[in-house]
Amino acid sequence: MSTTAIEAPxxxxxxxxxxFDFFTHEHLRIADLDVNLHVNNVAMxxxxxxxxxxxxxxxxxxxxxxxxxYMLVHLxxxxxxxLHYPGVVDAACTVLEVRRTSVVFGQAxxxxxxxxxxxxxxxxxxxxxxxxxLPFSEEMKQRFR
Numbered sequence: 474m475s476t477t478a479i480e481a482p483x484x485x486x487x488x489x490x491x492x493f494d495f496f497t498h499e500h501l502r503i504a505d506l507d508v509n510l511h512v513n514n515v516a517m518x519x520x521x522x523x524x525x526x527x528x529x530x531x532x533x534x535x536x537x538x539x540x541x542x543y544m545l546v547h548l549x550x551x552x553x554x555x556l557h558y559p560g561v562v563d564a565a566c567t568v569l570e571v572r573r574t575s576v577v578f579g580q581a582x583x584x585x586x587x588x589x590x591x592x593x594x595x596x597x598x599x600x601x602x603x604x605x606x607l608p609f610s611e612e613m614k615q616r617f618r
Contacts, residue, residue: 485569487579487591488553493565495532497524499582501560512556517590521550521580524564525594528578533568534616535576535598541607542599546575550592556584571617574598574606 485492505516529535535543556562563583570577575597582589598607 485567485579487581488588490563490565490581490583490586492579493567493581495524495528495567496563496565497527499523499562499564501556501558501562503558506558510557512558512560512589514550514552517550517552517556517582518548520562520564520582521548521590521592521594524566525578525580525596528566529596533576534613535596540601542601543596544599545594546597547595548592550590552590553588554584556582556589560584562589568617569593571609571614574608576617 499520501512501516505512507513529543537543565581565583567579568576569579575595578594578596579591580594581591598609599605600607
């Protein structure tokens with residue numbers, strides 16, 4: 474398994490709100506803090522997970538049913554600035570690339586226009602019976618755009 478970071482497949486700057494058109498409004502919790510009183514890395518990953526799954530449900534053809542599912546197979550995060558409690562942030566998600574059986578999402582968390590973290594997530598469509606990647610049809614690929 475490779476440990477190298479995934480480079481953004483498009484020149485889009487994930488540190489800019491304008492690179493996104495899908496956001497969730499998230500309230501920070503006191504339980505999200507680390508010993509330095511910053512929002513911790515696990516909480517940041519939860520913000521990424523929340524927005525990514527809402528995006529998948531609302532804007533993609535990916536489904537979980539008796540025959541198919543999807544799985545996160547890669548996640549990278551670059552932390553750009555601190556977040557503090559109390560606070561409200563916007564988590565963002567967009568599709569960067571559709572591959573044969575997977576999709577690459579760009580993600581970010583913003584406090585106002587200040588970016589706190591950016592990252593990439595790769596999600597694979599999976600056939601439940603074979604446990605293998607499920608290739609996207611051309612029609613399905615178009616529905617990601």
